[in-house]
Amino acid sequence: MSILTVKEVSYLYRSKYQTVEAVSNVSCTFDTGKIYAIVGHSGSGKSTLLSLLAGLDLPTKGEIYLEDKPISTLDRDKYRKEIASVVYQSFNLFPLLTALENVTYPMELRGVSLKEAKETAKKLITDVGLGERIYNQLPLMMSGGEQQRVAVARALAAGGKILLADEPTGNLDTANGKIIVEILKKLAHERGYVVIVITHDMGIADQTDVIYTMNDGHLTI
Amino acid sequence: MSMFVFHTIKKNIYKHWKKSFLSFFLSALIVLFLLLYMENIEGNKVQLINLSDTIPVTCGICNIDGSQEVGLQIDYERLQKILDTGLVKDEVITTQMYTDLINPYFERKTLNPGINFIGTNSLDAFTAFSAKDVTYIKNYNDSFLKGQEAVCIVRNTFLKDYQLNVGDEIKLSVFAELYKENAGNITFTYQNLGNVKLKIIGSYAPKQIGRSEELPDIIGPIGCSAGIYKGTGVRCYASSARFTVKEPFKINEFKSKMQELGFKSINIQAGFSRKGNTLLMNDETFIMAATQLTESLDLLKSLAPFIFIIVAVIGFISSYLLMQSRRYEFAIMRSLGTGRNRSFAIIFLENLILVLSGSLFGTVISASIVNVNFTTAGHILTAFLFSYMLGTAFALYLLNKFSVMAILSKTD
Numbered sequence: 341m342s343i344l345t346v347k348e349v350s351y352l353y354r355s356k357y358q359t360v361e362a363v364s365n366v367s368c369t370f371d372t373g374k375i376y377a378i379v380g381h382s383g384s385g386k387s388t389l390l391s392l393l394a395g396l397d398l399p400t401k402g403e404i405y406l407e408d409k410p411i412s413t414l415d416r417d418k419y420r421k422e423i424a425s426v427v428y429q430s431f432n433l434f435p436l437l438t439a440l441e442n443v444t445y446p447m448e449l450r451g452v453s454l455k456e457a458k459e460t461a462k463k464l465i466t467d468v469g470l471g472e473r474i475y476n477q478l479p480l481m482m483s484g485g486e487q488q489r490v491a492v493a494r495a496l497a498a499g500g501k502i503l504l505a506d507e508p509t510g511n512l513d514t515a516n517g518k519i520i521v522e523i524l525k526k527l528a529h530e531r532g533y534v535v536i537v538i539t540h541d542m543g544i545a546d547q548t549d550v551i552y553t554m555n556d557g558h559l560t561i
Numbered sequence: 562m563s564m565f566v567f568h569t570i571k572k573n574i575y576k577h578w579k580k581s582f583l584s585f586f587l588s589a590l591i592v593l594f595l596l597l598y599m600e601n602i603e604g605n606k607v608q609l610i611n612l613s614d615t616i617p618v619t620c621g622i623c624n625i626d627g628s629q630e631v632g633l634q635i636d637y638e639r640l641q642k643i644l645d646t647g648l649v650k651d652e653v654i655t656t657q658m659y660t661d662l663i664n665p666y667f668e669r670k671t672l673n674p675g676i677n678f679i680g681t682n683s684l685d686a687f688t689a690f691s692a693k694d695v696t697y698i699k700n701y702n703d704s705f706l707k708g709q710e711a712v713c714i715v716r717n718t719f720l721k722d723y724q725l726n727v728g729d730e731i732k733l734s735v736f737a738e739l740y741k742e743n744a745g746n747i748t749f750t751y752q753n754l755g756n757v758k759l760k761i762i763g764s765y766a767p768k769q770i771g772r773s774e775e776l777p778d779i780i781g782p783i784g785c786s787a788g789i790y791k792g793t794g795v796r797c798y799a800s801s802a803r804f805t806v807k808e809p810f811k812i813n814e815f816k817s818k819m820q821e822l823g824f825k826s827i828n829i830q831a832g833f834s835r836k837g838n839t840l841l842m843n844d845e846t847f848i849m850a851a852t853q854l855t856e857s858l859d860l861l862k863s864l865a866p867f868i869f870i871i872v873a874v875i876g877f878i879s880s881y882l883l884m885q886s887r888r889y890e891f892a893i894m895r896s897l898g899t900g901r902n903r904s905f906a907i908i909f910l911e912n913l914i915l916v917l918s919g920s921l922f923g924t925v926i927s928a929s930i931v932n933v934n935f936t937t938a939g940h941i942l943t944a945f946l947f948s949y950m951l952g953t954a955f956a957l958y959l960l961n962k963f964s965v966m967a968i969l970s971k972t973d
Contacts, residue, residue, distance in 0.1 A: 426896055
């Protein structure tokens with residue numbers, strides 16, 4: 341079933357000197373239980389589309405629907421808090437919080453008690469294949485692969501069903517990259533998430549269910 | 562939700578302990594400076610209030626050319642009106658009469674009485690000796706001058722000359738010395754006021770040589786000496802009068818009141834006279850000091866708005882610089898669904914807690930250095946918090962204006 345529908349969406353970057361149409365009249369759908377790849381060269385508009393899907397910005401034209409409700413009418417902070425989560429190429433963990441504190445953050449934000457949040461966080465950290473020793477480590481002390489898996493655990497802690505990943509394996513070696521992709525596939529196929537992966541790596545794209553191609557702001561399947 | 566905010570703030574303060582300490586220390590330092598500044602103002606205010614005690618404004622009656630302040634002819638009734646205005650205090654007044662000692666064995670009258678008898682309300686009227694140079698009989702002291710009892714103290718040489726002792730009663734024939742001016746000629750006449758009996762209750766030994774007004778033979782209470790005039794039909798005159806202005810800050814009111822009572826300003830060209838109808842004010846030092854203090858106070862107070870503007874600017878700059886490096890952290894918070902307003906509130910409250918605790922610490926430190934008035938300190942703290950947090954709020958507002966994707970993708 342389509343959880344996200346993009347309808348004739350365009351986005352313009354406006355500066356004092358010029359206007360750039362990063363996303364041009366894009367229409368597509370995303371269903372639960374599937375993993376999608378959006379591929380394209382650098383500057384094609386992939387990350388811009390991702391930020392629109394994440395509710396970090398609103399389209400200049402067109403609309404994105406979450407189960408028939410326009411995202412522009414929703415509380416976008418609540419949308420990111422409870423529905424859509426983002427995993428980044430550079431992990432973007434809180435540098436001064438431990439792995440456990442990073443994962444409990446979204447749950448505490450939703451009002452979950454600290455005790456319950458810690459228990460759930462430990463479970464999520466285990467789900468992404470990490471052990472107890474990681475709980476009290478700061479990101480600086482973790483490897484790239486470990487950091488990305490903690491980032492995925494944090495994304496899952498939001499409790500939503502949409503996971504957006506912007507070049508999640510970009511800073512990882514092949515082995516760790518494979519692990520992350522496997523985790524993402526499992527989330528889609530076994531837990532019913534809709535997973536959207538931005539990548540320029542066709543090797544990763546080939547492992548997904550649907551590949552969209554972005555080219556100069558236009559999307560094709 | 563408030564537990565989340567509180568917990569996040571606690572975590573932030575702990576995790577960013579160096580920046581937290583800097584904020585704390587900076588606000589303590591600013592509050593210390595502000596309280597010292599306020600103490601300076603309060604100190605000046607107290608000095609100004611106490612200025613009339615520190616630098617009293619004294620004035621005296623003198624003659625028209627200002628050459629004489631004793632041995633004058635000052636209308637006693639007019640003098641009493643000055644005292645009745647309530648504008649003066651610590652008055653020192655003398656009346657001067659001349660007497661002849663009546664021998665108990667025979668009466669003797671004279672046209673030129675040689676014994677100088679001064680009535681006064683205070684031994685401060687005399688410069689040639691002081692209260693500690695007076696020896697009293699039992700149960701008597703300087704306070705006798707405030708009453709009307711028929712007692713007196715005499716100069717020690719007077720006792721010797723007239724073979725008298727302290728404790729003896731003397732009978733005096735009292736004369737008022739009247740002064741008349743007529744076409745530049747000055748004449749003195751002596752008007753008999755009758756006889757009076759006085760008990761000698763003490764004697765004094767002068768330490769300096771001086772005029773007869775300063776070294777009288779007999780000193781009695783002014784109430785007693787002024788009383789001698791009653792019923793005689795002779796106008797009572799004081800020979801000297803000086804006092805302290807009660808409220809020097811109302812000196813103009815005092816001067817105009819004296820003018821109303823007929824007292825003039827000094828006129829050097831006027832020529833010599835023994836009439837005591839002129840006021841001599843010693844107010845220059847007070848006026849200069851009061852003017853300086855007032856100007857200093859006005860300057861300090863005028864700086865207050867600028868100081869608090871500077872505090873706001875410091876709040877802005879320090880908050881901006883300390884928080885700038887945490888923009889990445891704010892972007893992560895926003896991407897996880899912490900709204901713009903909530904993330905602003907968290908960081909603002911975090912700063913408020915640090916600044917408030919720093920300012921309380923600064924208050925404690927300044928209380929150990931200077932005398933802090935806690936009401937004033939409360940006002941200063943409130944003004945400081947308002948100004949500083951206004952600057953902080955503006956800094957956070959600017960820092961909160963960013964594109965989350967731009968910051969989080971920049972690290973890619």
